[in-house]
Amino acid sequence: MDREFLIDLFADFGPVTIRKMFSGYGISADSINFALALRAGLFFRADEQTIPNFEAEGSKPFQYQTRAKTVTVNSYWQLPARLFDDSEELAQWARAALAAAQRAKVKKRPKGKKTAKKVESKPTKTATRPAKAPKKTASKKAPVRKRARRG
Secondary structure, eight states: OOHHHHHHHTTTTOOOEEEEETTEEEEEETTEEEEEEETTEEEEEOOTTTHHHHHHTTOOEEEEEOSSOEEEEEEEEEOOGGGGGOHHHHHHHHHHHHHHHHHHHHHHSOSSOOOOOOOOOOOOOOOOOOOOOOOOOOSSOOOOOOOOOOO
């Protein structure tokens, strides 16, 4: 999938930002990433409210292979192929994916402001040193002086 195809695909949804990501693109709206366009297909953000819709269509969650195992990312599900021909319904699925991404963002936020505890510390003894003079910037290098050997 190329960038122009994705822009056309999301035309009924509204403006999207498409950024290079991994082997494809990350698709976002309102600064929230809600879709991935990868070699394996187009994946929408999903959660407990939207996963049943994907399951009903026979879709699968995003998976990738490492050297040791197959990793399943349950938060992104493959978009049903039939939606590529129905831009209005695709826009509805995209809105649901954006809503799932927004819910996930809200879950990650801390519930309250944490205030830093004031820690009393003992005053430390510091030696006062005179400020260093700024280095001279001359066009010629100063000659290097060799130290005399003692002994």
